[in-house]
Amino acid sequence: MRAEQGTTVVLTTHYLDEADAAADRVVVVDHGEVIADGTPDQLKGKVSGDLVTVELADVADASAAAGVAARMPGAQDIERADDIVRFRVAGGDTVTPEVVRAMDSAGVRLRGTRVQRPTLDDVFLTLTGRSLRDAA
Structure with a gap:
């Protein structure tokens, strides 16, 4: 699936490697609250x-x-x-x-x-103190 210029596609996933590969921007939500927002590289740089x-x-x-x-x-x-x-x-x-x-x-x-290199799983663990697998 290819989005046209200026189009936003929202993908929700628990597969952070999928988000890393497919997303230009990642928003991490924990318990209904946005706790991080940025490109995958920006977020991984915070680890x-x-x-x-x-x-x-x-x-x-x-x-x-x-x-x-x-x-x-x-x-x-x-x-x-x-x-x-x-x-x-x-x-x-x-x-x-x-x-x-x-x-x-x-x-x-x-x-x-x-x-x-850090992964988005590492980012989630750093931000929340638990892995996404534990959170699910």
């Missing part, structure tokens, strides 16, 4: 950064890796779980090379890294 995951070659390096993550400018929500360290940071794709260099300098051997 505190990309999720950077660092997989360690040795679980013994987890403490040192978490310390390196904490020193990254703007790093937030640092979590350790066995041989994984996760944290949020703005521009995760551009920070990752710096993270790898800092880990190497600290003697932390890596198995891999991954960067995940």
Whole structure:
């Protein structure tokens, strides 16, 4: 379905990946109240950064890796779980090379890294404190 110029199509959905792909503008409603309004990218930008995951070659390096993550400018929500360290940071794709260099300098051997951009599900969770699946 293609709307003509100047036409507004309203789609209500609980499938936020569908809204992300199809919508120019997203309005988040919670308990009948508008709690957010903007483009999908604007809303995702309100989440505190990309999720950077660092997989360690040795679980013994987890403490040192978490310390390196904490020193990254703007790093937030640092979590350790066995041989994984996760944290949020703005521009995760551009920070990752710096993270790898800092880990190497600290003697932390890596198995891999991954960067995940926020999703509209992350936006909903940030705004409401629960996932949409919990809210339904």
